[in-house]
Amino acid sequence: MFLRMLVLLLLPLLISSSTNLSSNSTDLLPLLSFKASITMDPSKALASWNQTIHPCQWQGVVCAARKHPNRVTSLSLDSLNLAGSLSPSIANLSFLQVLQLGGNQLQGQVPQSFTYLTHLKHLNLSFNSLVGEIPAGLANCSSLLYLDLSNNQLEGAIPVALSGLPKLLQLALYSNTLTGTIPTSFGNLSSLAGLLLAGNNLEGSIPDTLGWLSHLQSLQLAINGLSGEVPASIYNLSSLHTLNFGGNRLRGSLPHDIGDTLPSLQSVSMYGNQFEGPIPISLANASGLQFIILDNNSFTGAVPPNFGALLNLSWLVLSNNQLEAGDGGHGWTFLDSLTNCSYLHYLELYSNEIRGELPKSIANLSTELSWLTLGHNRVSGSIPPEVENLVGLEALFFEENLLTGAIPDTIGKLKLLQSLWLFDNKLSGPVPASLGNLSQLSELYLQVNELQGTIPTSLGNLRSLTTLNVSYNNLSGEIPEELVSLSSLSRYLDLAYNSLTGTLPSEVGRLINLKELNVSNNRLSGVIPGSLGRCQVLEFLYMDSNFFRSTIPASLENLKGLRELNLSRNNLSGQIPDFLQSLNSLRYLNLSFNDFEGEVPTTGVFAELAASSVEGNDELCGGSPNLRLQVCSVRNERRTRASVLVLVLSVVGGAVLLCLLICLLVFCCRRHRHGKQTSSRDYYMEDMHKFTRVSYTELYNATNGFSSSSLIGVGSFGSVYRGALEGNGEVAVKVLNLERKGAAKSFVAECDALKNVRHRNLVKLLTSCSAATPEGDEFKALVYEFLPNGSLEEWLHPKPNLEHQGRNLSPVQRLNVAVDVAAAFEYLHHHAQTEIVHCDLKPSNVLLDSDMVAHVGDFGLARFVSADAGRSSHVSPASLGLKGSIGYIAPEYGMGRQATIRGDVYSYGVLLLEMLTGLRPTSDKFNDGLNLRSYVQASYPEKVMEIIDQSMLQEDYSTSGANSDSKGNKGGRSEGLEQLFASLIRIGLRCSEEEPKLRMDIRDVCREMTTCKQIFLGVELH
Structure with a gap:
């Protein structure tokens, strides 16, 4: 009797257990099928996801607890x-309510079987x-609340059935x-709050x-x-807060x-259309x-004068319209009104019909203002000195107006x-001269004005300057050597159409990143500096209409x-150098109206009449028949005599050379027998002859005897000391620990890597020392320029009681550093004489x-891709073991794979x-298979602000302010930051792909990082 009662009591549990197992097996197969479709x-x-663990405990799987126990209700693996495809068997998860697979690399089509997920x-x-196309059968999923298929490659028409x-x-x-049109039946989606169809071909x-969608809050069709x-x-949808129709017709x-x-409107974007009439x-x-x-x-019409009532206004972009101000009507009233908008960040009025005198009230705009453009209007008057109040300005564009008076010195306080664009x-x-205080200035355009006086030497302080144009002014005096020493100049330096005198300083050879140099139409004299041959990035060189003399320097062959x-x-005089016809990229050459003589080359750029000009040189002959120059008969006879003379000299020279080779062989044999007696004069020092030699004693004295008080860092192969050398000022001295395996080869690698590279974002090697200490021990050291703000490591992870403790890098500073590092690696990978792999990038x-x-510094592990270039055999991957630092190694x-640029x-x-x-990638936070990349990936893109280093936001985003959110983020600025961080994280994730072939090329990284910077700073708005 007792046994029977026990069975009756346990029977429901047994039935439930059997049902659970059955339910579990029902959903088990679809899940395993989904896993099988994932290739990476x-x-x-x-x-x-294995059968030793209950499926309801698998990552990303959630099961029902009550009504349908152990049936899968949610699959979230975003x-x-x-990588892989979407398994059609997912449709067999018949109780599925949530399917989130966004932010992956899934390919193929959306399965038609999803229609069964009711x-x-x-x-x-x-x-x-x-x-492929969007399955029309998704309309059978009648419980759908959110459908997001954005950022894919879907094509075809939007299914009408979705309505x-x-x-x-x-x-x-x-x-x-x-493609196609927006279905009219979408008006039946009575519950719809967001309709986001931007970026298609509709x-x-x-x-x-x-207009029937009474609950619609966001309509984005841009x-x-x-x-x-x-x-x-549409304009009667009172719930709308975002209306974006930009970029249509x-x-x-x-x-x-x-x-x-539309009283709830927060964002209205209609850019790039054909709207007309007044702004309401x-x-x-x-x-x-x-x-x-x-x-x-x-x-x-006029810019509405009451926009100052919009206290949260962040962006006011009205460029390229026909708006008026200045003459009659409301005049500049709108500008006075905007001084009430304390969060105004961007004000764009470029290319309108704005005229009249620039009011001083422009200096009363928000101190948050970072972007101000009034260019291409008819604005007159002068720039008020009070413009110094706009302390947040990062871009000021007043170009192509009628402004008069002097450029105020106070701009140097921004x-x-x-x-800074003030041209035309x-x-x-x-x-x-105060412009030299603008340490972050990248672009300075002052051309086509009536500026006078000399070019200030203080412009040589602008270490971030990439572009300078002061052409078409009345400037006089000499070109400051400080200016042409700015290796940061990379786009162009244009000094044309002034009255500059003197010579072109030999320091012009320091413009190693410059693409265009224009000094034409001045009064420059002297010879063309041979140092120009060091500017190997140059693509455009204009030196016409001056008084340069002598010959074309042979060093230009390096361009x-x-x-x-x-x-x-x-x-200019002498013969036209033959190397000009060997410059394969040269498409235009003008040598006219000089005093050249001799035969004109006939190949390369000289082969096309339209590509070259040599007229006005009366002593030239030969060349292409189209030039119609005199025949070089006399000169050919002289050249024959010269050939005989060369032959005689060659025979004599050969005999002398043979003697020298015999002597050299004897010398090498003796040197080999001496062994270590001459080891301090290693082969790499012979290649370092261009640098000023420095002795052990000089380095010893410069660093106070390599004292601990001078120690500023310890690395893998040695210690770094701060010192002062006569003629070089403050330096950083890296002393190699030669007892450490690989240290000597690290020294060689660093010498080889840095002796021939020049880039503003690479640490500059000043000299090296390979000698013996007074005790007779071998000593090797490298001497670099001293960089006073230390390493990125010290700023990202400051140690207690150090000078950087409590100081943070702002978002802009971090963005600039990331752009700089990318630029350095683009140079190493694609523009150095030999492709260089750094192998040890870290903070x-x-x-x-x-x-x-x-x-970027520390090239102790650097590799040359070519085995026979740059003595790369001395720094082969096998010789130095592990290629990098833990956490950063590809x-x-x-x-055991070879080091490549993809590893960098x-x-x-x-x-x-x-x-x-x-x-740090080695943080204790990462365990159980989690690493920095997967940690970031899990929050991208929706939750990026939750993983961002909050310390960089402290200075710019305080919790005070009426319009701050709970985190202190003010209006649109936080949105701009979130977009920036999302873009940068996307680049970081793409660069750190596990498979090398999936990683970005560093050139694309540079381009996208620069675009991020431009968008964040407002250069590109859309």
Whole structure:
């Protein structure tokens, strides 16, 4: 009896257990099928997916607890870099409510079988590489609340059937290649709050039926091919806070009451369309507006004078319209009003019909203002000295106006200024010496004015300057050698059409990164400096219409990338060098009106009449028949005699050379017998002859006897001391620990890598020392320029009681450092004489100068790709063992693969993620298979602000302020930062891919990093 009662009591449990097992096996097979379709799982997310663990405990799997126990209700594996395809068997998870696989590398099509997921509420497949059409059968998923297929490669038309999803709250299909029109039936999606279709190839008009979506909050249709007028019904959606129609072909005007009918509006973006008429004054009634972006349209009339009521306004972009100010009407009232907008960050009024005298109230705009442009208008008057109040300015554009008077000295107080464009005005007076205080200035355009006086030597302090144009002025005096010593100049230096005198300083050879140099139409004299041959990046060289004399220096043969060369209208003489016809990139050459003589070459650039000019040189002969020059008969006879003489000299010279070879052989034999007696004069020192020699005693005295008080760092192969050398000032002396295995070869590698490289973002090697100590021990040291702000390591991870403790790098500073490091590696990988692999990029090897410009150092593990170039055999991978530092080493190096430039890209990706998160790749936080990359990947892109190093936000984002959020982020600035961080993290993740072939090329990294910087600083708005 007892046994029977026990069975009855346990029977429900037995039945339940049997049901659970059955349910588990029902969902087990689809899950295993999904795992089988995944071809790459770098973060080992699916490692737990085995039958020793209950499926409901697998990573990313959530099961129901009550109604349908042990049935899978959620599968979330987003941002794990999974590669493979979507298994159709997922549709067998019949109780699935959430499917989130965004931010991976999934390919193939969206399975048609998903139509059977009738319980599905959330479907997110964004940021993958899915192709094909969107399955119309998704309309059968009648419970769908969120459908996100954005950032894929989906094509075809948007299925009309999707309009049958009655509960849908958000539909995101942006950044695909969808075609066709927006279905009019989308007006039936009565619950829709977000419709995001931007970045496709949609055409036709905006359906009037979208005005039925009474709950719509975000309507984003930008960057398509939409045309026609915006339906009036759209402007009655009172819940809208984001309205983005930019980059289409829409026309018409904005309704006069738009601010009343859309009171919740926070962002209105209509750029790049065909809108016309006035900008409605009622926009100011939408008091929460932060972004007004209406540029590149045909708006007319005055800028509304009441925009100052928008206290949260961050961006006001009205460029390239026909707006008026200055004469009659409201005049400059709008500018006075904008002084109330304390969060105003961008003000763009470029290319309008704004005229009249520039009001002094412009200096009362927000101190948060970083971008101000009034260029290409008809603004007159002078620049008020009070402009110094705009302490947050990073870009100031007043070009192509009618401004007069002097450039105020006070501009030199705008310490954050990076771009200053004042060209094509009527400015007079001198170039202010105070501009030399703008340590972050990158672009300075002062051309086409009436500036007088000399070029200030203080411009030589602008260590970040990439572009300088002061052409078409009345400048006089000599070219400062400090200016042409700026190796940061990389785009162009244009001094043309002035009255400059004197010689072109030999320091011009320090412009090793410059692409274009123009000193034409001045009064320069003397010889063309041979040092110009060091500027091997030069593509355009214009020196015409001066008084240069003598011959064309042979060193110009080194300018292999030269595309245009103009030396016309000078006093140059001698023969035209043969090497000019060997410059394969040269497409234009003008040597006219000089005193050249002899035969004109006939190949290369000389072969095309339109590509070269030699007229006005009466002593030239030969050349292409089209030149119609005299025949070189007499000269040919002289050349024959010269050939005989050369033959005689060759015979005599051969005999002398043979004697010398015999002597050299005897010398080498003796040297071999001496062995270590001459080891201090190693082969690499012979290649270091260009550097000033330094002795052990000099280094000993310079560092106070290598005392601990002078010690500033300890590395893998030695110690670094701070010292002072006569003629070099403060230096950093790296003393090799020769007892450490590989130290001597590290010394060789660093000498070989640095002796022939020149780049503003590489540490400069001054000299080296290979000698013996007074005790007779071997001594090797390298002497570098001293960089006072220490290493990036000290700033990212400061130690207690050190000088950098409590100081943080701001977002802009970190961005600048990342751009600098990328530029250094682009040079090493693609522009150095021999391709160089650094092999040891990490924060301690990135040094910061007084202007916080980054310099990559420590080439002790460097490799040359070519085995016969740069003595690379002395630094082969096998000779130095592990290629890098733990945490930064590319995975393939651990498998014994050869060092490549892709390994450096991996290290760069890790470094970038470390700069953004503040976490070392070797942090104790990473265990159980987690690493820095997978940690970041798990939060990308939705939660980037949660993993960002909060210390860099402390200075710019305080918690005070009426419009700060809970984290202290003010309005649109936090959004801009979040977008910046997301973009940088994306680059870091792509660089640190486990598979080398999936990593970015460093040239693409440079381009994208520069774009990020430009967008963040406002250079590119859309």
